[in-house]
Amino acid sequence: MRNNRAQVRQPLLLAFALACGVLLGANPFRPSDQNPDGTARGYLKFKEILSYVDRDYVDTVDAEALSDYAISRMLERLDPHSTFIPAKQQQQASAFLQSDFDGVGVEFNLFHDTVTVVAPLSGGPGELAGLQPGDQILRLNGERVSGVQLTVEQMSAKMRGPRGSSVQFAVRRRGQNKPLNVAVTRNRIPNNSVDVAYMVDNQTGYLKISRFATGTYDEFKSALGDLRRQGMSRLVLDLRGNPGGYLDRATRIADEFIGGTRKIVYTDGKGDQYDTQTFSRVAGEFEEGPLVVMVDEGSASASEVIAGALQDHDRALVVGRRTFGKGLVQQPITLNDGSELRLTIARYYTPSGRCIQKSYKGGREAYEHELSNRQRHGEFFHADSIHFADSLRFRTDHGRTVYGGGGIMPDLFVARDTSAYSAYFTRLQSHNLVREFALKFYQEHKAELEGLRFEQFNATFRISDAQLQALSARAVNDGVKLDAAGMRRAAPLLRTQLKAYIARSTYGKAGYYTVLNDQDREMQQALQALSNTSSLLALGQK
Known part of the structure; x- marks a missing residue:
């Protein structure tokens, strides 16, 4: 199951950039021969101190928790992406990169502290058992889950379980006087990473x-x-x-766009043990034809590898804003107790020689605030606020100028559109009122909506002023004070979001993204650029 995501990209995904950019393969690590005496002295010192604390400290301590803390603090002295994952958190951290899991198979959200089904996944166990959009889950295996302040993560954990196991739901359904009991047998659920693919036009x-x-x-x-x-x-x-993920998946995707035998990415580590070069090698599915890659400040690691390779080979036009700048390679090392060390072993470089990794010399705190500093300095809104040293200048295959020094700078900059955002809009979102309103509208007009083809819906359906007023009235009942100016400013975005959520319930993800992208400035710039891509790249201009 998945919680439905708003149009605004969540910072949670960006946090995973700290742990992504992972190499696969057997653990090649062996005891260090660089400084064996220093390693031995450090190990013995730590062991001695931990033993004294465990034996003699005035209060009882959790020696294992102290050890985990010390390891994490030690890694902070290295770089921002070398991390230690305790055994109890390792499964959750790895789930982000899994392609499936065992569970119920529903998208849900929390409305007024009640878990509400947004959509059962097509063909999943939840749908087969009869769960419907709008169902409110009151109890799970007899345990109350409504009105008890559960988080999305906690509810997700309760819904997941071994394949073949059963979970009993008590649900409140619109039009039913009494709660319904629904038994769902858990099964394998695809955890798709390709969110959507559809034809914009013919x-x-x-x-x-x-x-x-x-x-x-x-x-x-x-x-x-x-x-x-x-x-x-x-x-x-x-x-x-x-935020990235497995490097080999990204390079194989890049290979589908790049013809011949050309470099996609290379890594440079200590000595030559982790120095690698990856080249295109297969006859790809789309090696010719106009291609635009959209990126922003949340695109990191493996995403930057693809964008950098396609840009360096003049295969695609990169549209959006400068990417995150995560170009450090982590090797996952499973430790004896089930915990995991993800240790930085190399740096990524694009085919032209650009280092993707941004500077982290200012320390971890400065690194974690780097994106907010970009926003404060105007980088999200003005391309000319970004300055690169001449020493970081590189050339693409066709001679276009590109820059290193952290992240991939797009060929076509598109400013972040914040014109419709207001404090009032933020409050509506934080109370989940937009998605709740859309789901209720879908329930009340389900037969009428499902009688329309998506093309008819997209061409004719509009959110009226009266519906926005109803949303405001609903918000007042939820403690969100009316803000007429804030509503006027947010109205265009709210109309789009409400229509998109209604389309999601009626027509699925393709309908949802189609509605959003029709009003997405970055998407519209990308579509406009497509008609100019071939001539632009052939001329070697920027």
Whole structure:
């Protein structure tokens, strides 16, 4: 199951950038021969101190927790992406990069401290058992889950469980006087990383990848092949907010766009043990034809590898804003107790020689605030606020100038659109009122909506002023004071979001993203750029 995400990209995904950019393979680590005496002295010193604390400290201590803390603090002295994951957190951390899991198979959200089904996944156990959009989950296996202040993460953990196990739901359904009991047998649920793929028009495809997980390449190949069969001759690849993941999945996807034998990425580590070079090697699915890659400040690691390779080889036009700048490679090392060390072993470089990693010399705190500093300095809104040293200048295959020094700078800058945002809009979002209103509207007009083809809905459906007023009135009842100016400012975005959520309930993800992208400034700039991509790259201009 998944919680439904708002149009605004969540900072949670960006946090995963700290742990993504992972190499696969057997653990090649062995005891250090660089400074064996120093390593031995440090080990003995730590062991001695921990023993004294455990034996003699005035209060009882958790020696294992202290050890985990000390390891984490030690790694902070290295770089921002070397991390230690305790055994009890390792499964949750790894789940982000898994392509499936055992569970119920519903998208849900929390409305007024009540878990509400947004949509059962098509063909999943929840749908087969009869769960419907709008169902409010009151109890799970007899345990009350409504009105008890559960988080989304806690509810997700309760719904997951071994394949074949059963979970009993007590649900409140619109039009029913009494709660219904629904038994669901858990099964394998796909955890898709290709969010959506659809045809924008009769020749333009759109494909969005949210992360690079175990099944991403296979999902991508299937989606791209389907778009090609529908007549796609040009493509928008959306990597906005994608924090990375497995490097080999990203390079295989890049290979589908790059012809011949050309470098995709290389890594440089200590000595030559972790120095690698990855080249294109297969006849790809889409090696010719206009291609635009969309990125933003949330695109990191493996996303930057793809964007950098396609930009350096003049294969695609990169549209959006400068990417995160995460170019450190982590090797996952499973420790004896089930915990995991993800140790930085190398740096990523694009084919032209650009280092993707931004500076972290100011320390971890400065690094963690780097994106907010970009915003404060105007980088999200003005391309000329970004300055690069001449020493960081590189050339693409066609001679265009690109810059290193952290992240991938797009060829076509698109400012972040905040014109519709207001404090009032933020309060509506924080109370989940927009999604709740849309779901209620869908329930009340389900038959009418499902009688329309999506094309009819998209062309004719509009959120009226009266419906926005009803949303405001609902918000007042929830403690959100009326703000007429804030509502006027947010009205265009609210109309789009409400329509998109209604489309999600009625037509699925393709309908949801189609509605959002129709009003997305970055997407519209990408579509406009597609018609100019071939001539722009052929001329070697920027």
